[in-house]
Amino acid sequence: MDLDVSVDLKQELRRQALQARRAGGDAAALTRNLGKVLAPHRGAVVAGYWPIRDEADPRPALEGHDGPLCLPVVLAPATPLLFREWDGTEETLDTGSFGTRHPKPELSEMRPDVVIVPLAGFDRQGNRLGYGGGFYDRTLAELRRSGPVIAIACAFAGQELALIPAEPTDEPLDLIVTDREILVPTRG
Ligand SMILES: Nc1nc2c(c(=O)[nH]1)N(C=O)[C@@H](CNc1ccc(C(=O)N[C@@H](CCC(=O)O)C(=O)O)cc1)CN2
């Protein structure tokens, strides 16, 4: 069936992208590019992420953001992520499953204007592959229903895939920042 073919293809693409991600890239160039993209958003609420495994690290660029920061919290499988206020330090974080770090429950919930999105792979159309949980798709869909939000991927250039099969629930990226370029997707 078509659906099974697409699931297998996504699995294979995810494997490829994660392998490429392992090679890393120019962390300083990525920080510069992400800093440039964030500069016009002074004062905006920016959601970052605490990197796990070989994910590109947005934290040095986030340090330069002049405005509130927050981090995602997983409440339950198959539900949107929640965002809580982050002071930029490690002291206010708990550890979640898979080594993710998230703000302690007593910290205030925030609605981000800009979401820095982690990923396994991306393509030039603005499609993204995560770990398959659908968390960011559900989260961006919900945020976009309640107002404007800008989704910015943070990745190494090597994580680019020729074409990711898009599904109806996939939420497009508005911008893709890598160590090589700042990419405006051709769709999205
Ligand atoms: N740094 C970071 N934080 C994040 C995410 C992320 O992708 N990166 N998330 C993005 O959603 C949410 C956490 N969701 C996650 C979902 C799965 C896995 C994970 O490692 N999954 C295993 C497979 C698990 C299984 O099904 O057995 C894996 O890929 O090996 C990690 C985070 C929120 N925080």
Ligand SMILES: Nc1ncnc2c1ncn2[C@@H]1O[C@H](COP(=O)(O)OP(=O)(O)OP(=O)(O)O)[C@@H](O)[C@H]1O
């Ligand atoms: N808004 C939504 N409503 C219902 N199901 C959804 C929604 N968004 C995604 N899903 C489902 O979640 C599953 C995983 O989606 P997908 O493979 O695109 O995840 P991903 O983008 O790789 O993961 P993540 O966003 O967690 O990093 C799919 O079965 C998809 O149909």
